[in-house]
Amino acid sequence: MKRANLLNLFLATILIATAGLGCKKTPKNVTTIPGMQNRAPVSDQMGNMQAGPGTGIGVPRTGAGGSELKPGDIANPIDGTEDRSALADMTIHFEYDRSAIKTSEQPKLDQVATFMKNTPGVQLRIEGNCDERGTPEYNRALGERRAIAGRDYLIQKHGIPSDRITTVSYGEDKPVDLGKTEESYAKNRRDDFVILRPK
Amino acid sequence: MHLFSFSHRSPEAETLNLNSPRFHRARSDPHRAASSNRSYAQLAATFHRLTFLSVVAIAALIALRNISAAEDERISVYGTAKVRVIPISLSGYSGEAASVLRFDLEIAGFDITDPDKAQYLLSGKNDGGQVEGRLQDRLNKANLLAKAYTGDTTRSQAHALADDVVMTILRVPGIARSRIAFRQDRAGGTGEIYLADYDGQNAKPVTQDNAIVAAPTWVPTHWHLFYTSYKSGYPWIYSHNLTTGERRPFARFPGLNSSAAISPDGNRVAMILSKSGSPDLWVCNIDGTGLTQLTKTPEDESSPCWSPNGKTICFASKINERRSLVLIPSTGGAATRLRTDGISNPSEPDWSPDGNTIVFTSQMGNFNICTVPAAGGVAEPIVAGEDPSWAPNSRTVIFTKRVGGKRILSLLDVPTKRVKDTAQISGSRSQPSWAK
Numbered sequence: 058m059k060r061a062n063l064l065n066l067f068l069a070t071i072l073i074a075t076a077g078l079g080c081k082k083t084p085k086n087v088t089t090i091p092g093m094q095n096r097a098p099v100s101d102q103m104g105n106m107q108a109g110p111g112t113g114i115g116v117p118r119t120g121a122g123g124s125e126l127k128p129g130d131i132a133n134p135i136d137g138t139e140d141r142s143a144l145a146d147m148t149i150h151f152e153y154d155r156s157a158i159k160t161s162e163q164p165k166l167d168q169v170a171t172f173m174k175n176t177p178g179v180q181l182r183i184e185g186n187c188d189e190r191g192t193p194e195y196n197r198a199l200g201e202r203r204a205i206a207g208r209d210y211l212i213q214k215h216g217i218p219s220d221r222i223t224t225v226s227y228g229e230d231k232p233v234d235l236g237k238t239e240e241s242y243a244k245n246r247r248d249d250f251v252i253l254r255p256k
Numbered sequence: 257m258h259l260f261s262f263s264h265r266s267p268e269a270e271t272l273n274l275n276s277p278r279f280h281r282a283r284s285d286p287h288r289a290a291s292s293n294r295s296y297a298q299l300a301a302t303f304h305r306l307t308f309l310s311v312v313a314i315a316a317l318i319a320l321r322n323i324s325a326a327e328d329e330r331i332s333v334y335g336t337a338k339v340r341v342i343p344i345s346l347s348g349y350s351g352e353a354a355s356v357l358r359f360d361l362e363i364a365g366f367d368i369t370d371p372d373k374a375q376y377l378l379s380g381k382n383d384g385g386q387v388e389g390r391l392q393d394r395l396n397k398a399n400l401l402a403k404a405y406t407g408d409t410t411r412s413q414a415h416a417l418a419d420d421v422v423m424t425i426l427r428v429p430g431i432a433r434s435r436i437a438f439r440q441d442r443a444g445g446t447g448e449i450y451l452a453d454y455d456g457q458n459a460k461p462v463t464q465d466n467a468i469v470a471a472p473t474w475v476p477t478h479w480h481l482f483y484t485s486y487k488s489g490y491p492w493i494y495s496h497n498l499t500t501g502e503r504r505p506f507a508r509f510p511g512l513n514s515s516a517a518i519s520p521d522g523n524r525v526a527m528i529l530s531k532s533g534s535p536d537l538w539v540c541n542i543d544g545t546g547l548t549q550l551t552k553t554p555e556d557e558s559s560p561c562w563s564p565n566g567k568t569i570c571f572a573s574k575i576n577e578r579r580s581l582v583l584i585p586s587t588g589g590a591a592t593r594l595r596t597d598g599i600s601n602p603s604e605p606d607w608s609p610d611g612n613t614i615v616f617t618s619q620m621g622n623f624n625i626c627t628v629p630a631a632g633g634v635a636e637p638i639v640a641g642e643d644p645s646w647a648p649n650s651r652t653v654i655f656t657k658r659v660g661g662k663r664i665l666s667l668l669d670v671p672t673k674r675v676k677d678t679a680q681i682s683g684s685r686s687q688p689s690w691a692k
Contacts, residue, residue, distance in 0.1 A: 087386065090408040090416050156556075192617050192642050193687060194471055194515045195572060195603045197484075197491065198528055198535035198556030201512040205534060224511050224530070225490050230445055230468050235661075 137180055137253030144169055144181075144250035149207065151246040154191070156202040158210050166207060169250050170215035176252075181217075183207045184249040185226040186233075188242035193228055200226030207248045223253075339671035341367040342425065345374035345394075353382035353414040359455055360418030360432040363652060363667050363676050376400075378421060387413035391421055400424050411457065431647045436654060437462070437472040437481055438665060438688040447684075449483050451498075454647070454654070454690070456665055456678025462496065463487075474691045475518045475542075481689075482506060482516040482525070493527055506544065515559050518542070519566045520609075524586065526550075526560040526569050537571055539586060550588050559604045562586065563630070564611045570594060572603035572616075581605050581616060581628075595632030602626070602635070604643055609692055610650035615670075617642040625655050625668060639668055639675055648692045654678075656686040 147169050149162035158166065173181055185204030187196035204224035211217040234241040344366045346357055357378070358368050371377055371394070380388040387410060391401035401424045405413035412433065419430030434454045440461070441447040449472045452459035463469060468486040475482065479498045484491050488505075493513045496503035507513040511530035518525055522542060529538045532549060535556040540547040551557050553573060560571040569586045572579065579601045581594040594614070596602050601619035608615070611630060618626045618635070623642040628635040641655040653668045657677070663684040666677045678685075 086402060087404040087406050088416060089406050090412045191619070192559070192603045192623065194528070194558040195556070197470065197512065197514050198530075198558040201530045201535050202556045205511070205530065209533075223490075226512050226530075227468065227486075228470075230470075 136256060138256055139182075140179075140252040140254055141249075143252045144172060147250050149248050150243060151203055151248075153188070153242070153246065154199070156199060156206045158206050163210070166210050167215070169207075170211050170217055172252075173211070173217050173221065174215070178255055179221075180253040181211075181222045182251040182253055183222060183224050184231075184251060185224065186231055186245055186247050186249070187229045188245040189229045189232065190242060191229065193230075197226050197228035200228045202226075203246075203248055207250075339365065341365060341672050341674070342376070343367045343369040343374045344376040344378055344421075345369055345371040347371065347377070347379045348381045349387075349414075350382060352410050353387050356411050356414035356432075356455075357418055359676065360415060360430070361421065363669055363674065364418070364422045364430065364432075365426070365651075365669050365672050365674070376421075376425060380417075382410060382414070387417055389417040389421070391424055411453075415453075428649055428651070431649050431652055434648060435691040436645075436665070436688050437474065437483075437691070438685050439469055439472065441663075441684040441686070443683075449481065449485075449496075450685075452678075454667070454678075456680055456685075459681075462498065471515050471687055471689075473516055473518060473689045475522050476520050476692050478522060482518060484514040484516070517560045517562055517569075519562045519586070520564050521566055524566070526562065526571075526586070528557055528560070537569065537584070539569070548588060550584055550586075551591065557582075561605050561607045561614075563607050564609055570605045570607055570614060572605065579603065579619075581614070593632075594628070596626070596628050596635040597633060599624070599626055599635045599637060606645050606653075608646045608650040609648055612650070613670075615644040615646060615653050617644065623658075625653065627670060638670065638673055641666060641668075643687050644668075645688050645690045646692075647690050654688045654690055656688065 147165045149158065149165050151157075152159065169181070173179070183204040185200035185202070185207075187200050187203075191199060201224060204226055208219070208222045208224055211222060212219050229245070232245040233247070234244045342365060344361060346354065346361075346368055349357055362368060374394050377392045377394050379390050379392075382388070386404050386406040388404040389401065390399065392399050401420055403417065403420060405416050407413070415432035418432040422428065422430035422432075431454055435451055436454055437449060437451050439447050440450040440459070445468065446466050447469050448464065449462040449469050450459050451462055462481060463485065465485055465487040470484040470491070472481050472483040474480070481496045481498060483494055483496065485494055488508070490508070491512055491514050492505045493507040493516045494503050495506040506516070506525070507527055507529060509529050509531035512535050513527065513529055515528040516525055517527070524539055524541055526537065526539050528535050530536070532552065534552075534554055535558065536549055536553065537551040537557045537560055538547060538549050550569070551573070555574040557571050557573045560569050562569055567586055568583050570581055570583050573582050574580065575582065575593055581596055581602045582591045583594050584591040596616070596618070599618040599620060602616045603619070605614050605616040607630065613627050614630050615625060615627050618624045618637060622640055624637040625639050625641045625644050626635045626637045641657045643656040644653045645655070646653055651670055653670055654665055655668060656663050657666045663686045664677055664680050665685045665688050666675055668675050
């Protein structure tokens with residue numbers, strides 16, 4: 058009985074295999090395209106970001122072989138509760154393709170400095186922005202230079218400690234006015250001042 | 257010579273060899289295929305016997321072969337801008353296969369024409385889950401290719417056929433199955449990094465961060481991207497392995513971390529950091545060691561790219577208040593201006609994989625895609641657009657075009673100056689990077 062069953066199974070296997078071969082009439086000049094399933098899935102395999110504390114290159118490193126970080130690199134005051142209203146009126150503006158602080162804008166920066174001196178414990182984030190007349194990465198660098206220009210003014214003229222100020226450039230990605238006129242562009246070339254209060 | 261003798265056999269006689277290693281080696285090595293002077297003599301002699309071919313046609317054919325013969329020859333063809341559009345006819349295809357073949361061949365430098373005006377005839381069909389193609393030289397009736405494609409999608413099969421047609425006629429690898437990464441924006445100013453086929457189809461998100469993202473770039477020959485994301489609130493550079501899904505912050509110094517570019521050997525990263533007080537060009541090893549500052553200027557550097565030999569980095573900056581493209585040794589040294597005569601405000605350079613040409617954006621009122629010899633010289637504005645990125649073939653460029661309030665990706669065939677928009681359903685796409 059058992060042997061008969063095994064024999065049947067054996068014969069059936071051969072039959073199926075032969076049938077399979079018979080059906081396989083792949084022409085010799087046919088190229089099989091590997092499907093996209095052979096590629097790695099993208100969004101559904103998102104790794105968790107391994108953001109450690111501090112700043113620098115990659116995950117924090119210790120000892121030899123790690124990137125050399127200067128002490129000042131570590132203190133990036135990115136924590137804190139955003140207060141965008143405290144200095145909302147202090148936004149300063151720039152000439153096209155320039156990062157120099159205009160004389161007309163200096164009084165506003167002086168007020169920012171006064172606020173910082175009178176409000177110990179808070180930190181300041183300066184956000185540099187551009188109009189859309191520039192390529193994206195060029196503007197990202199230009200916006201950073203505008204933010205740094207504001208920071209340097211506060212440090213050099215008013216002695217605000219550098220570790221109380223952080224900069225970020227949004228390039229042309231955060232316009233306040235979507236118009237295509239010089240008036241709109243002028244509004245977008247700016248530094249915004251955001252207070253970060255301790256959580 | 258394989259190529260020529262092949263063209264006089266029937267395709268049926270050759271089909272056995274179509275997938276053989278010998279065939280592929282011969283077909284995919286343009287240097288080997290075109291290096292023999294004897295092959296030119298043989299080619300010319302045989303064609304002289306074909307009395308209906310004019311001398312002009314032979315010259316054109318030899319010129320075409322020179323395109324693929326060697327890279328330094330290729331640039332001379334570009335320089336004189338004498339690359340003509342090649343007429344080819346399509347018959348027997350329908351629906352998606354027909355539209356894919358048309359798109360791929362047009363952007364590769366072909367013109368789809370009636371059979372009686374064509375130099376090559378591509379005929380076949382698409383049904384039963386496969387695409388078939390037969391390529392014939394209309395004048396000498398030589399059968400150049402006979403092949404069927406199965407598996408994956410009809411789109412992929414048609415792309416593969418288009419690549420084989422390009423390889424058969426132009427003797428260079430096609431780009432129809434290559435991939436791009438880009439920034440896809442959503443309303444509200446945030447976006448995600450996406451991948452798609454080179455024609456914009458099959459777009460898939462890489463990130464799901466709902467943050468400002470920017471400047472995706474490929475690790476050459478790897479399924480791996482670097483890009484900028486504001487996920488943390490600040491512009492950090494991330495390294496994202498698309499095979500494992502693992503990603504980690506690569507550069508997160510105070511201030512700006514952006515515009516990563518990976519060296520052609522995959523070992524080094526150029527990027528823009530502002531940690532020393534101004535956006536400057538920095539380089540480090542791919543593992544993060546050996547961080548070196550290459551520029552220290554009060555100006556803002558942006559958009560570095562590597563020469564194919566990895567020795568030089570080209571980037572955008574200002575020299576004496578004038579925006580310029582600048583060259584600097586990748587190990588550090590003196591920076592020199594790259595001459596871009598005839599245009600102003602250059603930025604966003606990208607160095608062609610063959611080393612010959614730098615494509616970039618000029619801003620003279622509007623943005624224009626321009627090319628300049630890598631040694632510097634007269635720059636040529638080609639088409640309105642920005643963010644150019646070379647295809648692996650050193651011939652096609654993908655770039656961003658502003659249309660109304662949004663941005664779309666478009667393809668440019670540099671020698672023929674043909675432009676075709678990629679598929680785009682919604683939103684804005686920008687900052688494309690072509691996988692190489």
